[in-house]
Structures are given as structure tokens and as C-alpha cells.
Amino acid sequence: MLLRDILYKVSIRSVSGSTDVEVKDIQIDSRKVQPGTLFIAIKGVAADGHQFIEKAIESGAVAVISEAQITAREGVTMLQVENSSAAAGYTASNFFGQPSSKMKLVGVTGTNGKTTIATLLYKLFTALGYKCGLLSTVDNHIGDKVVPATHTTPDPISLNGLLREMLHEGCTHVFMEVSSHAVAQHRTNGLEFDGGLFSNITHDHLDYHKTFDEYIRVKKAFFDGLSSSAFAISNADDKRGEVMLQNTNAKKYFYSLKTLADFKGKIIENGLAGLVMNVNDQEVHFRLIGEFNAYNLLAVYGAAICMGEDKHEVLRCLSVLTGAEGRFDYMLSAKERVIAIVDYAHTPDALLNVLATIKKLKRGFEQVITVVGCGGDRDKTKRPIMAEVAIEHSDKVVFTSDNPRSEDPAQIIKDMEDGLPPAARRKYLSIADRKEAIKTAISLAGKEDIILIAGKGHEKYQEIKGVRNHFDDKEVVREMFELLDK
């Protein structure tokens, strides 16, 4: 492909060299550059891609996009742009033939619920007979084929590469999570969305976005970028639900459990067997559990209606679907009838929602024992809040490690404990070893007690000092339940 054809929509400041040069590959990482590559230098959090321009040229880059002042280079086309992250989004989309414009693409954003909503949409549209793609935290799907996920929203090159593969494989619909990091880093620039969904916004990622206002602004930017032919669906019951769609050109719709809305739900029953809900005056039984999933289901229903699907068929298919792995994953020991719930709640709001759901499911006498930790190298301010939520809504708590990453696990637990009142002391134990923590919680449980194991959901690893060791909450529970049932 010629360089000039890849530059569509890129805001260029100056050029040295020819844009008629043939480009064979495109990379944002100098370590992946091969002869014939266009290298885009991005200023990141940990490093600055501009420092690797020489290395990229040595490896055979034929063109370089950067934000730096240009110095002419023999045989290499140098381009200066306003924003190289934005340029990476546009050029990646152009290089892969703008695959997003040839399929129906729907993006889901919000603090909690993205994976659940995107996965339900993928399952729903597959059940409706379409070949679909999914880009999610748990994994990516190209029709039936599963591709491991490294991010919630991949970098623009992997992202457009996956979209092109989906198009080649005959996918007509793609559902993807759009994280706030992705919007801030312009990973989705150049994509043509047919629709956007907003779940909710609560405390998370303040390490990255610094203030809650900035976090809101970034999420809103996704809707601001939608075209007038797209639809935008928001949660009317979220405090920021209306603001999200304030400046979008897309057609606006709202869902709600509390007020009048385009997609209105009313919960009739909410138990371990699922939800019974009135959806726009039609009563439906769903297998998903908890009020938060009632919201997720309404968002999915709304998107399907906006995409022209028949409402009866949509509700019929949705009623039999299960959610994403590691979201309210429910296990039962045969003899003692102890319940273990593995859930990906890793924000204060998600933890509160899951514990509130468990409270509603209780018949009265059961104890709730929560095992929870917080991720290292992530927002530290959520640590004491999550600890407080766990203590307030559980009978017993075992604080433990999540993914400590580069941090000291004991210090993370200390950050969690720090905000707790002295009276909380009698309610909790702290055991840094996650396997031991889960085992202890299970050994503390009596007949029919409920154990919530929060934070890691589907994850099959634990990251300690840069190394990902195999770890699976559900595997540990199964092991312990076998012993319990012997």
C-alpha cells in the first residue's frame, strides 16, 4: 500500500521525502519493525517512542510519523503530525482497508458492565443467525474462533488487524469494549461505529485519568465522536447518563429501571434462578442474576432494537443466555451446600453491587464471607473504599492479593486496611497468599454460607513482579469443595 493512501484523516504538519513510497507493515513498537515498515513514534506512560526512531530506521523503517520537528533522512519519509496516537488510529484503520466501515460495529463503554454487555450482544446476534466478532477483556472471537485478549481494547494495529480478519471470515456484526484508556490513547480513532452504549461511570482508573471529571470527559469523547447515522444508548438512571450524550450527533436513546425511557424495565423477581423483568411491557425470564444485570440486559435489548431486530425474537433469544465467564460465576458444594461466587468486581461500585445482590438472595441465616484484594500499579485511592465496602456488607472478610504486579502485596493490603475503623478488626483476616485466603474462607464457612471471591473473575493468572503465574479462583474453589464433600 502507498504511504499517501494510509494518511487519510491524519493531521500532518510537515513532510520530508516522498509519500509515494510502498508500505508493507505499520508498527508503534520499534522492536517489531521490519524492512518496509511505517513506524509511528508515540509518547507513552513508561517510555517515549520518539527515542526509538533511530532503532526503527536501522531495522528498515521506510517512513516515520512523529510529533517531533523533522530532520530530513536519506531514503526515509519523515512526517510530523499534531498527535501521533491519533495518527496511529487513523493510519491503522486505513492500512487494513477500513474494515470497521464494512461491518456493523457497536462499542460499549462505562466503568462496569462492558464485558457483560458486549458478550451478551455477541451471543444474541450469533443466536439470531449472524456471524459475529467480539473484542473483550476475557477474549476475542472471530465467529467461533477464539483469540486470546491482551487488553480490554487492543492497540490500534492489533485492533484493525483483528477487524480485518473478522471481515475476511465473513463477520457482519462486531461488538467491542471501548475502555477509557483506549479513548484517551486514540486506539479507536478511524473506526466507524454504528452504535455506542454507555453502562455507568463510577470510581476507577484515577491513577491514569487523575480526576473524576477527566475520566467523565474521556468517556464522553467516545459519544462525541459518533456520526449522525449511528445510535447512542445511555443509562438514564446513572447520574452522568444524560451528560454522556449531550454533544453527540448520534440518535439518542435511554434505558432505565426507574424512569420513563425508550427501553424501560421493571424487575418482578430477582433470585438465584434469574431475573423476571417487564421489558417495554413484555414479561420475560432471564438467566442472569442481579439488578446490575437487569441494566446490562436493557442496554443489549436497546441495541438490538436500534439495529432493526424483531423485539419478540430478541427477548426469546436473550432469555436463555448466560453472561460472561467470571461474572457472578456460581459454584455449590454438594454436601455442605456452601455457595462460592467468583466475580470480576474490581471497583468499589461493582463490589457494592455484587454484595447487594447477594444480600437480596439470602434467606436470612447465611453468613457472607468475602475474599478480596486490589490490583497493584492501579488506582490506589480505590483500595480503602473497596475494603470498607467489603467490611460493611459481609459477615467476614479475608483481604488478600489480586495482581500485585510490581508492588509489595503486604503494602497493598495495608492500603486497604488503613481506612477501616478499629471495630472492623474483629471481622477480617489478611492473608496475602490468594490460594490460602480462599481456602481459609471456605474453611470458615458453615452450611449454606455464601463466599464471594472478588476481583479476578475469568483471569487464569496472577501477576507478581512482572511474572504471570497460573492462578484460577474457580480451580481453587473446586479443589476445596472436593475435600469438603469427601
Ligand SMILES: CC(=O)N[C@H]1[C@@H](OP(=O)(O)OP(=O)(O)OC[C@H]2O[C@@H](n3ccc(=O)[nH]c3=O)[C@H](O)[C@@H]2O)O[C@H](CO)[C@@H](O)[C@@H]1O[C@H](C)C(=O)N[C@@H](C)C(=O)N[C@H](CCC(=O)O)C(=O)O
Ligand atoms: C497505561 C497504558 O494504558 N499503557 C498502554 C500504552 O503503553 P505506554 O503508554 O506505557 O507505552 P510505553 O511503554 O510508554 O511506550 C511508548 C511507545 O514506545 C514504544 N516503544 C517502547 C519500547 C521500545 O523499545 N520501543 C518502542 O517503540 C511502545 O510500543 C509505545 O508505542 O500503550 C501500549 C500500546 O498500546 C499498551 O500496551 C499499554 O497497555 C498497558 C500494558 C496496560 O496495562 N494497559 C492497561 C492499563 C489498559 O490499557 N487497560 C484498559 C482497560 C482498563 C479498564 O477499563 O478496566 C484496556 O483497554 O485494556
Ligand SMILES: Nc1ncnc2c1ncn2[C@@H]1O[C@H](COP(=O)(O)OP(=O)(O)OP(=O)(O)O)[C@@H](O)[C@H]1O
Ligand atoms: N451494569 C453494571 N453495573 C455495575 N456493576 C456491574 C455491572 N455489570 C457488571 N458489574 C460488576 O462489575 C464486574 C465487571 O463486569 P464486566 O466485566 O462486565 O465490566 P467491564 O466494564 O468489562 O470491566 P473492565 O473495565 O475490567 O473491562 C462484574 O463482575 C460485576 O461485579
Ligand SMILES: N[C@H](CCC[C@H](N)C(=O)O)C(=O)O
Ligand atoms: N482492566 C482492569 C482489570 C483489573 C482486574 C484486576 N484483577 C486487577 O488486576 O486490578 C485493569 O487493567 O485495571
Ligand SMILES: [Mg+2]
Ligand atoms: Mg471488560
